[in-house]
């Protein structure tokens with residue numbers, strides 16, 4: 004794949020993944036959390052196939068294109084290169100790109116379970132939705148800072 008094509012693939016996938024995850028965390032889930040449980044469950048069912056399909060696919064493409072770009076850069080020649088400078092920035096970005104969706108996914112699973120218990124939902128859902136928003140904002144914010152470091156050569 005040409006440099007340009009891989010760059011574009013990484014950029015577009017990164018933008019869709021970041022935008023989709025932040026939309027879910029800052030708009031969709033906090034809004035659902037303020038609905039009655041049954042309505043929130045129906046609304047989530049209506050959007051989840053499209054939302055998880057597009058955001059999930061973008062995430063996967065980032066996790067493939069990121070390491071591929073790192074490899075293509077030639078800056079990582081051995082395992083020890085992963086523990087300083089460019090390699091370390093890439094490693095931290097890669098780990099964040101795994102852990103943040105993992106934490107977000109477990110909070111979303113808790114929300115889905117609560118949808119079958121309306122009283123618990125009304126009491127607990129807003130706080131869990133807020134936590135999702137904080138986790139994805141800090142997590143993806145950190146990844147974007149790391150990308151800016153890679154892009155400007157600050158590492």
Ligand code: HEM
Nearest residue numbers: 017018021069070072073076093096097100146150153154
């Ligand atoms: C949230 C998702 C991400 C977004 C929005 C994103 C965005 C970007 C952008 C805009 C660049 C270009 C910087 C420039 O050259 O000016 C870039 C470069 C790069 N990204 Fe990401 N990225 C994301 C996640 C990741 C992850 C998880 C990895 C880890 C493996 C990664 C690895 C890289 C590498 C290796 C480069 C090339 C740096 C270079 O050699 O110039 N990215 N990314």
